[in-house]
Amino acid sequence: MPLFDSRITSALQQRREQGLLRTLSPVHGGNTAQVKIAKQSFTNFSSNDYLGLANDDALKEAWKAAVDRYGAGSAASPMVTGFSYAHQELQDDLCNWLGFEQAVLFNSGFSANQAALFALLAKNDCLYQDKLNHASLVEAGVLSPATQYRFPHNNTQRLHDLIERNGAGLVVTEGVFSMDGDRAPLANIEAQCQKQSCWLMVDDAHGVGVLGKEGKGSCAESSIKPQLLVVTFGKALGVQGAAILCSSSTAEYLRQYARHFVYSTAMPPAQAAAVTKAIELTRTQQWRRDQLSDLQHTYSSLIGDLPGYIDTQTPIKPYLVGSAGRAMSLANHLRQQGLWATAIRPPTVPKGKARIRVTLSANHKLEEISKLAQSLKQFEFQYAKEDC
CATH class of the missing domain: 3.40.640.10 (Type I PLP-dependent aspartate aminotransferase-like (Major domain))
Known part of the structure; x- marks a missing residue:
């Protein structure tokens, strides 16, 4: 096998075995609070559109x-x-x-x-x-x-x-x-x-x-x-x-x-x-930053007692889970609840610090934050039962 073919095959296989292979999927509405992927709609917690301007x-x-x-x-x-x-x-x-x-x-x-x-x-x-x-x-x-x-x-x-x-x-x-x-x-x-x-x-x-x-x-x-x-x-x-x-x-x-x-x-x-x-x-439009502030307060009050919660003063809310496998499990659990939040795994973050990177937008609603909190609590409860 030629050098580059061999190198490419080996590198991709290694990523697959480590559970770190990234995938690319076309989405509709990725610049909004509601994203559609494969004809299914999700509340989008993975966009960097903090002020909700991308589709304004x-x-x-x-x-x-x-x-x-x-x-x-x-x-x-x-x-x-x-x-x-x-x-x-x-x-x-x-x-x-x-x-x-x-x-x-x-x-x-x-x-x-x-x-x-x-x-x-x-x-x-x-x-x-x-x-x-x-x-x-x-x-x-x-x-x-x-x-x-x-x-x-x-x-x-x-x-x-x-x-x-x-x-x-x-x-x-x-x-x-x-x-x-x-x-x-x-x-x-x-x-x-x-x-x-x-x-x-x-x-x-x-x-x-x-x-x-x-x-x-x-x-x-x-x-x-x-x-x-x-x-x-x-x-x-x-x-x-x-x-x-x-x-x-x-x-x-x-x-x-x-x-x-x-x-x-x-x-x-x-x-x-x-x-x-x-x-x-x-x-x-100061109201956009004011809305973000309200959403962050709600997020902290509902999720602050969960083990993966990290306190931040910005719309970026990492939820730490540790292993890449558990991060993928949590991402899949959230998708089953109609919530899209991306699992971030090594090498983007250090080994053992995989996470769900939750991001808030001024276009989110308070009830969507509540649904996210409930879904995270369900996952933690199920995970605790499996450990027992």
Whole structure:
């Protein structure tokens, strides 16, 4: 068997034997609170549509109008003819909203994270990353010419010690961690960076739109301003794409040297216009964040005494179960009750920490949270009986 055939067959077989093989299924309404899969309807607890904007009528109308005005695609990279007035307006709105001099647009958060690290880091630089940072950040650190040091999750003392031993560099953390739903101690980290002459980069993909006044995110709520702030448009804003917020000089540098920016076709201008509309809705419709707050309170009050419950102050509610097999069993149990919540297994999370990643949306109803709580309690009762 040729080398690649053998390697592919062996790797897939290993995943199957470990119970870790992922599957891809087409869904209808994955961007809503009700998803249909194989003609069966489920309440959707697996979407990152925290504010319920992804299928919002006002946002859809803005995108439709922008398609009529700008066409379907950008047709070129930003440095050629792909940068339009719609992109400029989006950049300006991002800066006005989040308080930075410049914004550099990317097609995804993955691209933005990798572009920043690849463009900024050189040989002999030090890169300090939280161990639970997103795969895009960790992979970029491994592939960059810098030396990467990973500190235990949210452990600022360990971060301090690493910098003290190895020298100043770039510190990277998430504002809200995507699998655990907890938050970084940003004020402490920024103070540490200032004291030890480091730059700070914050990936706030899961905080922007949800936290702070007008949804300005983790950094604004913590009263800090990192040198680099990465925000994505595919979570709370309900669209797609990302941006790096930074100083004017850093933005100019990225536009010259970030290959993900220079050599990628720009996002469609209609999409940029839709994101601009999403920012307006996010800033002005506080009721969405208020609804999320009510749902989180209900979730905690109904599920807080269950063994897998983890307390978070964000819409990401991991329910820890331990083994990959038990996570799949719980996911199947929930589906039988008409609830869709994805099992997260290694290698996405560490071995022994498989979980159901429950995410809340402003479009959920209180009775749907109650049904989820009842289903989780049923599973725990059945599991306890089997152990006996």
